[in-house]
Structures are given as structure tokens and as C-alpha cells.
Amino acid sequence: LADHIQPVRGMNDVLPTQIGLWQHLETTARQVFAAYGYEEIRLPLVEHTDLFKRAIGEFTDVVEKEMYTFTDQGGDSLTLRPEATAGIVRSMISNGLLRGARHKLWLTGPMFRHERPQKGRYRQFHQIDVEAIGFAGPDVDAELIALTARLWRTLGISRVKLQLNSLGTPESRRAYRELLVSYFRSHEDRLDADSRRRLDGNPLRILDSKNPEMKAIVAGAPLLTEHLDPESRDHFNVLCATLDGIGIPYEINPRLVRGLDYYSRTVFEWITDALGSQDAVCSGGRYDGLISQLGGEATPAVGFAMGIERVVELLSQAQVAPQTLKPDVYIVVSGSTAASGALMIAEHLRDTLTHRRFDVGVGGGNFKAQFRRADRSGAVLALIFGDDELARGVVSLKPLRQDSGQTECAVTELATRVESLLVELQPNGAAV
Numbered sequence: 001l002a003d004h005i006q007p008v009r010g011m012n013d014v015l016p017t018q019i020g021l022w023q024h025l026e027t028t029a030r031q032v033f034a035a036y037g038y039e040e041i042r043l044p045l046v047e048h049t050d051l052f053k054r055a056i057g058e059f060t061d062v063v064e065k066e067m068y069t070f071t072d073q074g075g076d077s078l079t080l081r082p083e084a085t086a087g088i089v090r091s092m093i094s095n096g097l098l099r100g101a102r103h104k105l106w107l108t109g110p111m112f113r114h115e116r117p118q119k120g121r122y123r124q125f126h127q128i129d130v131e132a133i134g135f136a137g138p139d140v141d142a143e144l145i146a147l148t149a150r151l152w153r154t155l156g157i158s159r160v161k162l163q164l165n166s167l168g169t170p171e172s173r174r175a176y177r178e179l180l181v182s183y184f185r186s187h188e189d190r191l192d193a194d195s196r197r198r199l200d201g202n203p204l205r206i207l208d209s210k211n212p213e214m215k216a217i218v219a220g221a222p223l224l225t226e227h228l229d230p231e232s233r234d235h236f237n238v239l240c241a242t243l244d245g246i247g248i249p250y251e252i253n254p255r256l257v258r259g260l261d262y263y264s265r266t267v268f269e270w271i272t273d274a275l276g277s278q279d280a281v282c283s284g285g286r287y288d289g290l291i292s293q294l295g296g297e298a299t300p301a302v303g304f305a306m307g308i309e310r311v312v313e314l315l316s317q318a319q320v321a322p323q324t325l326k327p328d329v330y331i332v333v334s335g336s337t338a339a340s341g342a343l344m345i346a347e348h349l350r351d352t353l354t355h356r357r358f359d360v361g362v363g364g365g366n367f368k369a370q371f372r373r374a375d376r377s378g379a380v381l382a383l384i385f386g387d388d389e390l391a392r393g394v395v396s397l398k399p400l401r402q403d404s405g406q407t408e409c410a411v412t413e414l415a416t417r418v419e420s421l422l423v424e425l426q427p428n429g430a431a432v
């Protein structure tokens, strides 16, 4: 294929054959979020480049090498959002929504990062992002985690585990950072190039190194959890106790540091062993300093985002049946004059039976081909409308999933007849 007809590397189509699990996840998430009082927010895909630089941090992989940044016709430097938190905070500030108020928000949509694509890692990927803004206490951290746990339960996903850590306050982290830098400096000859570069900019990220040769030296590094300030320690203890109370198992991972700079205190990650090297399904934490750092009034906040592609992969491995909306009725049209009559009848049926779905065989084709389409559509009932029926003012009805024969019905009685037949053919009330 010519280049312009290839999809962009790392950016995928979601085809109708795959959409069932996506919709199932989205619908379930919507219901769970509503059950916890979270409201949807929608924002532009593009923000000023500086917003991401300042929010995510200059020395992070995302800002250093992964952003899709361009200059628009007016000379502004803009960036396709690599994540949602920065835009949500920007929106709270620019719409004047802070002023001590509290917001529980969620957002879904595509994010863009120029990473090396592999299974579970894409350049355009999708997140469901949840943020609680204006909440300081560990109670909301626990509530967010309980919400995610409920989502996994509702979806039937079991191959995920929760990891927790606390990054403390910027002050306690600064003191820890000095300890860490002096530790790594004393082993500088054993650091890889990436880690050496991070030593000045972002030494905590060295703890997160994926290089197996770094394992031993990272294992010997001092632990942040042993250098927390008393308030952060209390915050973390209350969070753990609350999770114990609710009955959500977790593992404390003192090396969980996250790849974005805005975190303080609680960080957490749901990980899985089902997706190869891309193990993070859902990650987040507290970012108490971010809003004031971006120019809003000081407001504590906490949130997380999950990768939709990764959750969908877990759903498909768990063999959760996709719930696509199939038509209830397929209308077979035979003859050219019948076509416009069939469309009229279908409009009338949709007006009357508003909870039912009708798929009309527009485009015509011979009888056999249309019946094949009717079968494939998933409908349980076919209506047959031909020139002959049209002349007599009737429609033929034929159940598709059982061997009962064809019957006829006057057009004037059709809606009532279709409904009673569908109730008979779908005893479990397949229609939603």
C-alpha cells in the first residue's frame, strides 16, 4: 500500500468487530463513576506546550522525548495532550472553578506520546482519567482506589494487583533526594548513561530503571518510605488502614515512583502479569502542589488514569462477552417500489416501538443475499416487504432463530404484532 494509505505507526483503528469491549468498558465505567458522584468533563486535545512542560516536568521522558509538539499558523507552540491531568487543572483555573470548591471529575479520550510502539504501548492511546480536586485527606485516596477495585469486580477482571507508595512532601523528598544522589554518586561508575543523565535532573527516576544491570545498585539505595515527614507518614497509614477496613488488598512498593513530576504523598498503580512488559493498567496519585505551581490557588488533589487498550486486552483475555447492540428486526426489501414503502414502515415502527432496533436492507440485492444479511445482523425477526405485499397492504414476518414458518400481517396491525412476536422470541428481554 502507498504510504498515505497506511495508518500512522502506533495509532490504531478500533473496528466495529472490536468495539463491543470498548463500549462495555465505557458504559460500566460511566455507571460506576456516577455511583461515586463523579461528573464527566470534556476538554480540547491540544493545549499550550508550556502547560505540559510545567505540569509534567522538564526532565521526564514524556516532556523530553515523547510529545507531539507543533507550531500553528499563528506561531503558537501547541502539543497534543500526552495525559489529561494538566488540561483538567488548566480548565479549573481558567474557568475560575477553584475558590475552595471541590470537584469530582472524569474524562475519557485519546492521548498522544511518541513512544516505541509494542503490544500494549501505542502513540495514540486512550485513557479513562478520574480526578478529585479540593480534597486533602486520605479518605478520598481510599475512595478512588475502592472505585477502581469496584470497576475491576464489575468487569470481571481479576488479574490485577494494587501497589502503593508515598512520595512524601516536596521538602521531605528534597532531603531524600540528596541522600539518593550521594548514594548514586558513590556508585557512579556502575550507572548506565540514562541514569547518569538523571542524576542531576530527576534522580528518583533511576529507581524506576528498567535496565537489569541497574537492579543491584537500585536495590541498595535508601528508601523514601524510611524518610517520610510525619504528616505524610500519618496520611499513608490512614490510607492503608482504610483499605484494610474496606477489604482491598495491596502491596507497598517503596520503589514505585511514577514517571510524571507532579506527585506528592500517595501514588498507586494497578499492575498485571497478563500484558507482557506493559504491566501498568491504571496509575495515579496525589498532586497537592500542582495547582498552585500552575498559578491557581493552592488546592490539594488526587487522581488516576487507566489505559483503555490495556483494560480491553484484559477483558478479552477474561473472555467477557462483548455487548454490541444488535438489531431486533431486519427488514428484507424486494422490488423497487417496495423500497420506499419499506423505509416508511420502518420509520413508523421506530416511532411506535422506540425501544426496538430495526435494520432495513437498503441497497437491495436478491432475496437470498438479503436473508444472509438478515441472519448475520443478529436480529431475531425478519420482515419481508415486496411489491406483492405492498399491493395487498400486508407484510410477511419470519422468525430467524427458529424454524417456525412465515406469517402475514396487515400493515395497520404491524407494530403490535412485531412487539408481541419479539417478546415471544426474546423471552429474556434481549432488547435494552
Ligand code: HAM
Pocket: 082, 083, 084, 085, 113, 115, 120, 121, 122, 123, 125, 126, 127, 129, 130, 131, 259, 260, 280, 281, 282, 283, 284, 285, 286, 287, 302, 303, 304, 305, 306, 307, 308, 309, 310
Ligand atoms: P500514566 O502512568 O502516564 O499517568 O498513564 C496512565 C495509564 O495510561 C498507564 O497506567 C497505562 O495504562 C496507560 N498508558 C500510558 N502510556 C500508554 C501508551 N503509550 N500506550 C497505552 N497505554 C498507555 C497519567 O497519565 C496521569 N495523568 C494519571 C493521573 C491522573 N495521575 C493523577 N491523575
